């Protein structure tokens with residue numbers, strides 16, 4: 001399978017590629033949206049709920065009780081109702097106001113969970129900390145998605161799994177071009193890029209793609225399952 005393995009990035013490489021100003025803009029956008037985010041998402045969420053359930057079922061099929069899981073870009077905590085109980089879960093988000101909502105939801109659902117502010121592009125966790133990582137509708141808004149995905153490579157153990165649900169640029173030429181055209185407006189209002197090729201970005205970060213499933217809307221919504229390869233497998237030894 002074709003992939004571009006950039007390997008684990010050093011902290012210097014991370015800070016070089018981290019666009020602070022773009023990251024602050026993303027944070028400001030979600031800070032502004034946080035109060036209305038769940039309301040805005042009521043209709044789309046009717047479509048997303050079965051997809052979330054599907055993703056978490058797939059996680060549960062692979063996970064063991066002793067495993068550690070990281071959710072990146074937890075937002076207001078929409079995945080929490082699907083989180084496996086009695087599992088060691090950590091979750092981060094860039095935006096304080098989104099995280100406040102997530103904390104309230106965790107309390108309502110009686111989850112004792114490590115929820116903290118954090119940037120997917122510079123995660124405050126040691127290498128090989130987690131067995132699983134999950135992110136839903138996040139890598140459309142992370143300013144440098146390959147850097148964020150490389151960070152997941154770093155903090156997830158070799159052999160560990162990453163589960164993503166993302167919207168991506170349509171493969172239909174006309175629709176794809178339209179998405180390119182309106183993308184700057186959507187980014188400004190919603191903080192999300194609608195024309196990213198997240199499947200390619202996952203490969204660029206060095207993951208082994210295990211499954212890419214079209215969820216709906218002509219392949220725009222995808223579940224992506226990827227694995228961190230052992231260094232020996234990655235080098236072909």
Ligand SMILES: C[S@@+](CC[C@H](N)C(=O)[O-])C[C@H]1O[C@@H](n2cnc3c(N)ncnc32)[C@H](O)[C@@H]1O
Pocket residue numbers: 023026027030072073074075076077078079092093094095098118119120121135136137138141142143148192
């Ligand atoms: C569209 S929301 C999705 C929230 C949630 N995952 C869901 O499925 O509803 C995107 C979230 O990603 C967060 N985010 C954006 N860039 C991030 C980054 N660099 N690091 C961590 N979180 C980020 C935003 O603050 C926001 O909460």
